[in-house]
Amino acid sequence: MSVEFRVLGPVEVLLDDEPVAVPAGRCRALLATLLLRPNQFVSVDELLERLWGNDAPTTDRAHKTLQMTVVRLRQSLGAANCVRTMSGGYLAEVGPDELDLLRFRELARAGDFAAAMKLWRGPALANVGSELLHRDEAAQLDDERLGVLERRIEADLDRGLAGELVGELSALTQQHPLRERFWAQRISAFYRSGRQSEALECYREVARLLVDELGVDPSPELRRLHSAMLSGEDIASTAQPRQTICQLPPDSGTFVGRERLFSQVEEKLASADGVPVIVLSGAPGVGKSGLTIRAAHRLRGRFLDGQLFARLNGASAAPRDPAEVLGELLVALGVPVTAMPDGLEARSAAFRTQLADRAMLVVLDDAAGPEQVRPLLPGTAGSAVLISSRKRLVQIEGAHSVRVPPLSVEDGTSLLSRIIGKSRASTDQTAVSAIVEACGGLPLALRVVGARLAARESLPLSSLARRLSDEHRRLDELAAGDLEVRATFGPSYEALSDDAATAFRRLGLLGATDVASWTVGVLAGGDGERLVERLVEANLLDEVGLDATGEPRYRLHDLLAVYAAELVRGEDQQLVTAALRDYIDLLLTVVGEATRVSFAADDLPPRPLTPSSALDRSEIERLTSSPEAWLLAEMVNIDRAVVHCLDRGWADPAENLSQRSFSYLDSFYPQERLEHQWTLVRDAAFANGDELIMWRTHFQLQVQILLRGVTDEVLAELARCAAGFEEVGAQAELAIVLGALAYYNTAHNGEPQLAIAERAVAAAKKSGEPLIQLSALRELGTMLANEGRYADCVQVMDDALAISRELDMPHEIAGTLARIGSTGLAHGDLERAGAASREALDLMIPIEDDRGTAYCAVLVSQVDLA
Structure with missing residues (x-):
């Protein structure tokens, strides 16, 4: 059995291609009213208005009469009956191929305008005797018909059929003399078929008509067409889309940039399956609404049935009820208030019905969350949704996210x-x-x-x-x-859970810098990954990609960082200080793990630290599996951590962080920067009365100054450091500074400083640190060789080599062997020099020390050539 319902002309029903007699009067009007809203609930009150208008009987009698009319209609339809009873109303249940109105709209949406127009058999509802239906419904249908007709003619013009269209358009301009679209097409048809004088006369005719009838000038489109003809241009189609709903707010005249984002929106619309849902999200104030409105205006040509717009007030304390929003949208779509369904689900279904098989763009500005948005989504492809939100709304199935960054x-x-x-x-x-x-x-x-x-x-x-x-x-x-x-920042912050709000505030301590999730976790005392997810979802924290270790990094926008810093200043400062110290301790622990093999024998030994328990040992090892990469990723944060320590007078962690990190990072800083930082840490230690840290940092400062050249002044400062270390009983530090004094005095004055070197060895032995003993012995052995005491040198160097082998540190073994090779070469002991230099080279190559490898390779060559 096949059923066909027709409203695009006289109302007709066909059952297996045979007409079904529908009684005239209210039965036919009832069927027409329901078919004009296919598969959509129509309330009893609206049906009463449509069928009786102002002549409706009393309420009780009207309801009974309506029920009788429904019964009569159903009886007349028989097997073709499509009327279903709903609570408080009725609906016509029809398939997409059973109603000519649905087929017409689908063909128009698909661009087959000619096939759509063939479905019209005359004026809509031609055999329905209802003044209200003709005034409200048939007029809208006729406007819809004319819009599709305009598009069919435009397509024919583009196909080169201008000459064949002249007659049709002449008739249309007589039937619809004030519809400027047909005049523009008629003028274009004349012009494109080579009849320029008639085209110009046609323009003059419509111009006179508009002035006489309406007192207005021709539209900008007609004027542009006229100007193009006068200049002899090859005019393109000037077809204007049919009149449609357009609720979009005005486009901003100061809008700039964003072309890449527009391209993303268009690509996602083109590639989406089903109903495209594009969510434009970003930080507060980043311009999401302006971008969404601009994008909607640019997309108008793709959605010829119209553009709906609703502000959802998601950032306010009271986001709008989706049922209320649906009510507004349904009214905009032509649903009378008296026919408005009750309840969210009913309104959502009615909204989907209104948009079914139509090409409409739904723009939802400032969405609060997925629960608010889901009821506002169309149900069929052809329409699309643009959403702006402070949240990413990843919970909406099938939604495509486009993140809106700050302007360049x-x-x-x-x-x-x-x-x-x-x-x-x-x-x-x-x-x-x-x-x-x-x-x-x-x-x-x-x-x-x-x-x-x-x-x-x-x-x-x-x-x-x-x-x-x-x-x-x-x-x-x-x-x-x-x-x-x-x-504008406040609502996003206030919507956060308590722990996420704490995380946001505490990030204000660090400012606008890239951080990993573990940083967020230790500052807020929670699960860093979960807190990051919440802040990213709220667009209060930006994802900035992966660092060199493959760890995701996040960043507060500059102004959000200022806002977070304001908030954290209002927090309990004891709690804030404790959180910051936890962060410093954890950072120092991870820096310590990353640099535990970075210190050479002649470096100051790092200060001991108490490992933080804020991260599991396994997690720390994972983070530092590539130590150099991790140090580079955290370089800025290490710098800022030192500043935080200095601001609070924490000289101990400031010195420890600086020394441990600079064991690798010093090559990435200008020398002036290093000197300045060591000066600041030294002064903080002096202010605290911490002599050991003061002398350690003063020595580090002198090491930097020595890079600019050895002077009597800097040697005097090294001597002061030695005296200071001796006074506080710091034997390890004393050994290092004495070794430096011996080396630089020799380099500056040209005379070996054996006494100082021997003092260094004595202090190193007292320190009990094998690595420092190794450094002191190597320096002493070199000076003995330079004094001509080669036999004593051999003994000292052998002691140093034994220590280096016990330490099992290939780099230090190679360094000691290189000293043995150079001293042996200088004293003609080529056998010892050759064996030592070759072993040193063999050790250097696997540890990928290019500078050391080059030095050892040259040494081997020198021995071979000797």
């Missing part, structure tokens, strides 16, 4: 220039750059400063730039009228 410096500068005027911006480009940088690429912040500058034309740009440079005042400066950056 170039785009930020362009935005500010548009707001305040290019001429004013050009007066102080340095200040403009500083303002843009202080705003961190947030469009909201740039609009705020733009509004302030626009309100005070005499305010120097440099003055505002200077005020914004102070982080403690920056958010105060980023406020103008009802625009305030701090206020």
Whole structure:
């Protein structure tokens, strides 16, 4: 059995291709009303209005009469009956191929406009005697028909059928004299078929008509067409889309950039299965709403049935009820208030029905979460959804996420220039750059400063730039009228769980720097991975990729970091200090693991540390499986940790962090930077009265100064360090500084300093540190050789070699063998020199020490050539 219902002309029902007689009057009007809302609930009240209008009987009688009408309709339809009873109303249940209206819309959506138009058999509802239906429903259907007809004609024009269309368009402009789209197509048909004079006369005709009838000039489209003809251009199609719903807010005239994001949106729309749902998310103030609205305007041509828009107030304390939003959208779609379904599920179903088989773009601005959004999604392909939200809404099945980053410096500068005027911006480009940088690429912040500058034309740009440079005042400066950056951050922070809020605040201690999840965990005293997920989902923490170790890194936006720092200053400072110290201790523990094999025999021994228990040992080993890569990834945070220590007078961890990290990272810093840091740590230790740390850092400072050359002054400072270490009984440090004194005095004065070297060996033995003894013995052996006491040198060097082999440190063994080789070569002991230098080279190659390998290779060559 096949059933077909028709409303695009006289209302008809066919059962197995045979007509079914539907009684005229209210039965036919009832069927038409239900078929115009296929598969959609229609309330009793709306049906009463449609069937009786202002002449409806009393309520009880009307309901009974309606029931009788339904019964009569069902009886007349027989096997073709499609009327289903619902609570409080009825619906017509029809398949997509059973109703000509559904087929018409599907063909139009697919672009087969000619086939769609063939379904029309005359005026809609031609045999239905209802003034209300003709006024409200048939008129809308006819407008929909004309819109598809316009698109069919446009397609024919593009196919080169201009000459064949002239007659049809002449008739259409007579039937619809005020529909400018048909006039534009008629003019285009004349022009494209080579009849330019008739095309110009046609334009003059419509221009006179519009002035006479409406008192208006031709539309911009008609005027552009006229101008193109006068200039002899090869005009392209000027077809304008049919009149559709467009609720989009105005597009911003100062919008800049974002082309890459627009491309992403378009790609995801094209590749999506089912209903495309694109979520544009990002930090507060990053311009999500503006981007979403701009993208929606750019996509209008793809969604010819219209664009719906709803603000969901997700960032407010009271996000909008989706049932309320659905009510507004249904009204916009033509559903009368009196026919509005009750309840969220019913309204959601009605909304999906309205959008079924239509090409509509639904724009949902500032969504609170997935629960608010899910009821607002269409159910069929053809429509699409653009959502802006502070959250990523990954819980929505099939949703595609597009993250909105801050503006680039170039785009930020362009935005500010548009707001305040290019001429004013050009007066102080340095200040403009500083303002843009202080705003961190947030469009909201740039609009705020733009509004302030626009309100005070005499305010120097440099003055505002200077005020914004102070982080403690920056958010105060980023406020103008009802625009305030701090206020837009608040709702996102307040929506966080307590532990995530703590994590956000504590990150304010570190500022805008890349961190790993373990950093978040130790600062907040919780599960770092889980806390990071919550902050990322809330778009209060950015994912910035993987570091050199493969660990994910995260970062607060610059202004969010300022906001977090404000919040953490309001927290209990004892708790904050304890959290920061836990972080410093853990960082020092991991630095210690990463650098435990980085110290040479002539380095100061690192200070002992108490391992932190904030991370499992296995996790620390995983993090530092590539020590150099981890140190580079955390280099900035180590620097900032030292600053935090100095701010709080924690000289011990400051010195320990500096020495351990600089054992590898010193080559990545300018010398002035290293000297400055050692000076700061030394001064902090002096202020605390910690003599050992003071002398250790003073010695490290002198080592840096020595890189610029040996002077009497720096040698005197080394002697002061030796005296200081001797006074505090630090034998290990004393041995190292005496070894340095012996070496640099010899280099500076040209005379071996055997006495100092022997003092170094004595102090090294007292220290009980084999590595330091090794360093002292090597230095003493070298000086003995330089004094011509080669036999004594051999004995001392053999003692050093024995210690190095006991330590089982290939680098130190190779270093000792190289000393043996060079001293042997200098004294003609080629057999000893050759054996030692070759073994040293063999050890250097596997440990990938390029400099040491090169030195040993040269030494081997020198011995061979001797």
